[in-house]
Amino acid sequence: MTESPQTISFRDVRVLAAGRLLLEVPQLDLSEQRISVIGPNGGGKSTLLQLVNGLVEPTEGYVTTDGLDTVEHGRQVRQRAGFVFSNPAAQLVMPTPLEDVELSLRRSIGHADQRRRIAQDCLVGLGIADLAARSSQELSSGQQQLVALATVLVFKPQILLLDEPTTLLDLANAARFTSMVSRLEDAHGICTITATHDLELAAGAERTLLVEDGRIAADGEPEQIITAYRSRSTA
Amino acid sequence: MRVRRRPRRLRAREQVLGRRAPGSGLLHRSPAGLKVAALAVFTAVILVVREPVVSAGGVVLVLLTALAVQVPLRMLLALLRRLWLLLLVLIVLQMLLNDPLTAVEVLSRILAALLAAQLLILTTEPVELVGVLRVLLTPLKIFGVRPGRAALAALIMLRSIPFLADQFHQAGQQAAARGLERSLRARTVPLLLGAVERARDTGRALSARGIDQV
Amino acid sequence: MMQPQSADTVISAAESKHPQRRTRGGNSAQDIALIGVFAALIAVLAFAPPIPVGSFGVPITLQTMGVALTGLALGPWRGLAAAGLYVVLGLLGLPIFAGFAGGFGVLAGPSAGYLLAFPITALVTGFIARVVVRRAAPRWWVPLLFVAAIGGSILVTHPAGILGMSLNLQVSLQEAFFMDIVFWPGDVVKSLTAAAAAALVHRAAPWILVR
Structure with missing residues (x-):
């Protein structure tokens, strides 16, 4: 894919909370299909991701996703850019996975039967149809995270924002989650922006951003950025 | 005592809201809203009437109901073990402050109400109660x-x-x-x-x- | 690039390149999550076994501390909603009161007055706490939040609790008052702890009450 229609633009963005500068991005345009964001905790990775779908609003400046301002058109932007967080348990609220996926559709689809069908298809597509009627509470973190992915994919987003999606998973479940995501990238052309501490995962992207101390400290080829980050962190 | 051997963390998780009486008696199958309404009426009656015969009869009624709908008495009475300190204080206070008849009425009224509620708890899934809450709030x-x-x-x-x-x-x-x-x-x-x-x-x-x- | 057009935005643009943006205000999903989680917090503290505290190891129960924490952290309205959700679901039959009791049956018990007072306690404590966090300097937060917690307790919880005991145990108000005194020392300890913990939260997570 050479020219992706999904473009995310940051212009003169500053995010302040209680007088403290969380993130400053003077100019940034993202159009690659796979982008990874690395950097220390509290550096602003999460804020950067949340700006893209309007969960965090810029105190100054603006962010557009697909040409839509994330503040003015928050709802539409969030339909296009799905978000998966690191804590799997906190993302699910209903007793069973199927009901949780249906809940995502409540606003967009009026018919309960149709909601159920689409939700079921979505779980089948992710290979977790067997979990549909289980108690969400009793699922493993890995299973919960796949369900969380389903609750977001059911909107058919073009962009997936993944905020340390595998940090709380064990090795096998993390691998299952990442392979599922790369299948979505290949099969449906979904663009992903992944914030992660897993540098191997970060290296699989086309472009890597290093976010540190509330600014983008480096931006470019994954290999180059990761090497620079590694040497700086261990120095 | 297999339960005791489990790691504490798991025990806490399981115990919190998960205890239901096994089986599928009449109360298990009844809609939660109906049980809530029945409990409300029962509690209101013994709270308003305040007669020793009625309150003590309430305790008997609850125990008989438990037997009839196959809720094990052991699980029903487990509540008393959890509240033993409170109950002990209550008994001592009643003996000190009230005449015997009043003491019996007060204690049996409290027991009847708490045990009746326990019947509801032991036969109802928490999620069903969310549905009841929703219906109650609609007006x-x-x-x-x-x-x-x-x-x-x-x-x-x-x-x-x-x-x-x-x-x-x-x-x-x-x-x-x-x-x-x-x-x-x-x-x-x-x-x-x-x-x-x-x-x-x-x-x-x-x-x-x-x-x-x- | 867009340029600010109106006169007053030009003035603020003098300080920064772009005008401060207006945000959408309250976030209802966030509020609902806070209400649900704090209702759960009250429940967890209610069925915690009594904890020995201080050098004498006097055991105290923690139920009322959950209510104080809820008011102090969430402010009046969300505090009222969280404590209200706790009480209503408990009355409907969720086993979330002390000793895993629940259902309307507790209305016949000695703690009925205390339980029914919780939402109003959270409301009163929350009102005071909101003023404190918005107006007072952070170094005054702990003592002032203590006032908020103990204030809600003295003004609402204890009077309602005394009334409830008097009615349900067939004792005079005076006798109920003396029974209630047992809880006062524990209440001071719990209010102090709640105030210290809440002050910490408002420093660590200012988004909770900033509105």
Whole structure:
């Protein structure tokens, strides 16, 4: 894919909370299909991701996703850019996975039967149809995270924002989650922006951003950025 | 005592809201709303009438009902074991302050009401009660109450209880490891911060999905 | 690039390149999550076994501390909603009161007055706490939040609790008052702890009450 229609633009963005500068991005345009964001905790990775779908609003400046301002058109932007967080348990609220996926559709689809069908298809597509009627509470973190992915994919987003999606998973479940995501990238052309501490995962992207101390400290080829980050962190 | 051998963390999680009486008697199959209504009427009657015969009869009625709908008495009476200190204080106070007949009425009234409620608890899934809450709040729509939001908050509450129980237990262990087992603050602060973080994560995930009611 | 057009935005643009943006205000999903999680917090503290505290190791129960924490952290309205959700679901039959009790049956018990007071306690404590966090300097937060917690307790919880005991145990108000005194020392300890913990939370997570 050479020219992706999904473009995310940051212009003169500053995010302040209680007088403290969380993130400053003077100019940034993202159009690659796979982008990874690395950097220390509290550096602003999460804020950067949340700006893209309007969960965090810029105190100054603006962010557009697909040409839509994330503040003015928050709802539409969030339909296009799905978000998966690191804590799997906190993302699910209903007793069973199927009901949780249906809940995502409540606003967009009026018919309960149709909601159920689409939700079921979505779980089948992710290979977790067997979990549909289980108690969400009793699922493993890995299973919960796949369900969380389903609750977001059911909107058919073009962009997936993944905020340390595998940090709380064990090795096998993390691998299952990442392979599922790369299948979505290949099969449906979904663009992903992944914030992660897993540098191997970060290296699989086309472009890597290093976010540190509330600014983008480096931006470019994954290999180059990761090497620079590694040497700086261990120095 | 197989249950005792389990790791504490799991025990806390299972015990919190998970105890249901096994089986599928009449009460198990009845709609939760009906049981709630029946319990409300029963409680109202013994609260208003306040006659020793009625209150003591209430206790007997609850025990007979338990037998009839196959709820094990052992599970029903487990409540008394959990509340033994309170009950002991009550008995002593009643003997000191009231005449014997009044004491019997007060104690049997409290027992009847608590045990009747226990019958409901032992035969009802927590999620069913969220449905009842939703129905009860519907008439309040005209005052701006939104049942869908209350129901969502209730679902989040149900999911958060086992999580916070774990957090509290861990905070206690960490406090003990630092020799702070008598410091209330060392137990409370991690619990509160855990609750706030959980609420933030849940709120963000819901906002990202555009959900604010069920 | 867009340029600010109106006169007053030009003035603020003098300080920064772009005008401060207006945000959408309250976030209802976030509020609902806070209400649900804090209702759960009250429940967890309610069924925690009594904890020995201080050098004498006097055991105290923690139920009322959950209510204080809820008011202090969430402010009046969300505090009222969280404590209200706890009480209503408990009355409907969720086993979330002390000793895993629940259902309307507790209305016949000695703690009925205390339980029914919780939402109003959270409301009163929350009102005071909101003023404190918005107006007072952070170094005054702990003592002032203590006032908020103990204030809600003295003004609402204890009077309602005394009334409830008097009615349900067939004792005089005076006798109920003396029974209630047992809880006062524990209440001071719990209010102090709640105030310290809440002050910490408002520093660590200012988004909770900033509105």
